[in-house]
Amino acid sequence: MKKIIKIIGNIVMIAALAFVVKKLLDMDISLSQFRDIKVISALVLCLLITAVIIIFSCYPWLVFTRSLSGRKIPFSTAMPVYTQSNLYKYLPGNVFQYVGRNQLAADMDISHVDVACATVLDVLFCVFWTAVISVVMLGGRIAELMAKYGRNLLIVGAVGILLVILLILAVRLKFRDKFKAYISRYSKAFAKGNRPMLLRGAFYYLLQNSVSAAMYFVCLSLIVPQAKTGELIALTGAFMFAWIIGFVTPGAPGGIGIREGVMLFVCGDKFADRIVLFVLVMRIASIGADVAAFIIGKIFGAKAERTKS
Secondary structure, eight states, rough: OHHHHHHHHHHHHHHHHHHHHHHHHHOOOOOOGGHHHHHHHHHHHHHHHHHHHHTTHHHHHHHHHHHHOOOOOOOOHHHHHHHHHHHHGGSSSSOOHGGGGGGHHHHTTOHHHHHHHHHHHHHHHHHHHHHHHHHHHTHHHHHHHHHHHHHHHHHHHHHHHHHHHHHHHHHHHSHHHHHHHHHHHHHHHHHGGGGGHHHHHHHHHHHHHHHHHHHHHHHHHHTTSSOHHHHHHHHHHHHHHHHHHHHSSTTOGGGTHHHHHHHHHHTTTTTTHHHHHHHHHHHHHHHHHHHHHHHHHHHHHHHHHHHOO
């Protein structure tokens, strides 16, 4: 069974890499846009920092998986799975990056439910802290954005809550004994002795989003030097807020087209050309970082396997 799962994983990985290439080709990148040393500096800076962020983003998910499964899972085992599944977000559907993480359940012989629940916690805290940081940076402008996009967020949130409730009810009715067993086991994961570790996972994204915000601010200051400090802060918040909009909008993986719209809504047409360039640079850097993190994960995983054997 593990061999079959591994073969399927390799096929999906190849498909994801093909879609990465397709996405780059679809961008219709003009080299003339990258003659400015500041633009190149922003690209390199974002690529390097984002690659590091992706690699260490495995940590909170791993913390939740350890807590829920009760197993001591090595970082060297989880990180390659995380960085590989991260590439699956380029596949149509925008959900395979989360499904792919369940490879860890097969590798470590743990419950797929444990890994799936850990992924849900990971996503919830990621969205929560991104929202907090973006709201702080947007300040009063958040009211305008909520007036424009708030309805969609509320609808998606309500639908999401309803689906979760229905799923819980269905599982409880069909798998009553197993459901009670999981609830009993998961309650132990939230016991007093485990709370410090869970809090580290929950607050990890506060640190990560703070680093990301600082990175976006610096890159914006390089690409949009005409903007004042207050405008750069608002644009940074808008860029992060747009990620949430793109995340919850069906058919818009990565917020394609949405980030420009949100940022232009915040600042008007004042820096329109530079903002479009900034978003393009961030997308190229993000793709490069995803591939770089995947390669590092593969090398790291192969080295760990050699060490074991």
